[in-house]
Amino acid sequence: MLTLVFSSLGRRIARHPRLTVLVWVVLTAVGFALALFGVQGEGLFDRVTTGAPSVPGSPSARADEILAENDDSGPEVTLLVRGVDPADTAVADAMTDVNAGLVAIEGVETVINPYVLPGGVEDEAARPLVAENGDGFLTVVTLRTDLEPERSDAVTARVIQDFEAVPSELATAAPDAAGDATGLVASNGLIIDAITTQVQEDLTTGEKVALPVALLIMVLVFGGFLAAAMPMAGAIASIGSGLGALFGLTYLLDVDASVVNVVTVLGLGLSIDYGLLVVSRFREELHRLIDAGDDPALRRRRGDGVAHEALVRTMATAGRTVAFSALTVAISIGGLMVFRPDILRSVGAGGLAVVLIAVATALTLVPALLAFTGRRLARPGLLGRIPGLRRVLERTADVQSDEGVFSRLAGRVQRHPLWVLIGTVVVLVVLALPVLGIHVRNSGIELLPASSPQREFVDELAAQYPSSAGPQVLAVVEGGVEDAQAWADEVEGVDGVARVDPAAALDGYAVVGIHVEGGDAGSPEAVSVVRDVRALDAGTEVWVTGQAAGQVDFLDALGERVWWAVGIVVGATMILLFLMTGSVVIPVKALLTNVLSLAASLGVLVWVFQDGHLEGLLGFSSVGGIETYVVALVVAFAFGLAMDYEVFLLARVKELYDAGHPNDEAVRLGLQRSGRIITSAAAIIVVVFTGFVFGELLVIKEVGFALAVAVLIDATIVRLLLVPATMTLLGRFNWWAPGPLGRVQRRLSLSH
Structure with missing residues (x-):
């Protein structure tokens, strides 16, 4: 039944590829337009929120509401002047003129600094406004509370402009006492702007690093630019449409600025992963049909009949695998919506939307592009005709051989499965040990890099x-x-x-x-x-x-519903894997191995970011803990990605086992046929996540690093060693299920 659905989808796309591509071009353009320009000039980054994560209805949130309701003070802008002797009379005279100019600005309520006090710098009330080392002072301007938002912004901009001129005015008026004067200006608005601007810059930086390297890897995988360009086209469509979906979500939920990067990088990685699997399987089916000889019935079809039949077979196999994989990822990330904190709900909703978009591009846009190219993907590209590269590409782009690096690796594992199992478990447990000392915290300005003027001001x-x-x-x-x-x-x-x-x-x-x-x-x-x-x-x-109160409430909120989330994700994943494999053993094994993999990646995250290792290499300053919501995001995302690769591998092994291959041979051949895709997909997604480690916002660094490590561990230690070892030890027991359950699974026809 399910196979027929995907076969039918493949036939429809093969008949109407132009319409499919046109629809995605429009959706992508609309998505980018909404994200950049929005509605009435208010784009995505104008609508996102910033600040520490909160839990609606919690004690800290209620306290904040009471304080906000009774806050009758206007917005403040503060100037911190350094390199100045505050006690110098020339400085005092110059600041008298500055104060007069600030007070004259319509909309300014008060101006406070040592020079408005009766005793000047010597006044007891001036102590909080003078630097302890005697090298500077503060000036605080408060605006009126009755200003309209637009007017308040204009007044703030005027105050900032005057503040920025103060150091040079002091240096001119008092060269001996203020010759080295510098200033730092801060306000809540400037801090928010700094964070949202950094999010945008990090997003651009990550894409600049990730996309070219990902394209290079795919060129090696496919042996040419034509095939490599197709998953990349799906990725670009996913990014554009995903940003548009996030813009729409801002009207329903409070979307934190960091969510944009986290969700975008997920959509980018998944769309490339799924596109890679579809294109690779299409080339395999194309070669199989061509090697078998052209069927006259295929030649009589409109257009390239062989390519169309290859596309139908691809959708019936790889398309089904992609759909199952996307379902497991969507369930894992959607589990975040069970929790009360707004940031987790927005990540869950945004992640769910982007996963659906990624799988939609892989099942519609990429196949439509394949229908256009037809048999050309069976021939070596321009790179494959270069003598020096041909032998390299023959190895990396091979989709036909049942013998290779991965089958030989599986053979070695199968000769000593128990020792491999023990060794990999020991390695994963050692990597996981630092997680026992984890401390989570809600950081504020510390998320910005030390070089940021707003972070420098606070420090x-x-x-x-x-x-x-x-x-x-x-x-x-x-x-x-x-x-x-x-x-x-x-x-x-x-x-x-x-x-x-x-x-x-x-x-x-x-x-x-x-x-x-x-x-x-x-x-x-x-x-x-x-x-x-x-x-x-x-x-x-x-x-x-x-x-600290926000941290306590956040953790308490996680504890309240964590077992609901775990129950939903574990239960749904078990059911999906059972329906795909017909086994009750494999889902349990997959969950246990994924828990080990997750613990190991979290342990590495704690060792690096909490304990402060690799600060210089990765360009950050440790805050002594991990951001509260980063742990939840990493668990949800890494679990989903681990199940992603589990489905890639199991789909091939199950297909071979159903075709009559013994268990060990099915595992060996399945790893050979899927290993290249898993490692290539993992390499690409590691590059994508690593690209965001080059950003400056600490929370994005933590998420990018943790997910890159999680994928690296899962695609190497777990998928290439631990899984083949356990499946070899279990033997035919891998595929066991109680009779009634097995009959239900077979009746649903969920096998290839």
């Missing part, structure tokens, strides 16, 4: 203006200040608390600022403080927020 502020830093933990207490202060006195006795600010009234509530020892808002110590503070009995409602 300088923490180093030279510690007294101006706000509390790491905030508690919103329902009721009056007196009751809140009595509770705050108890908080001072909590381990890890450095000091507690006096309770401040807030329209029916009171706010208590809690400073953590060490000053790291996302450290394990801060997390411990949050849990201990929440455990205190205040006699009324208390909502605790801050970076």
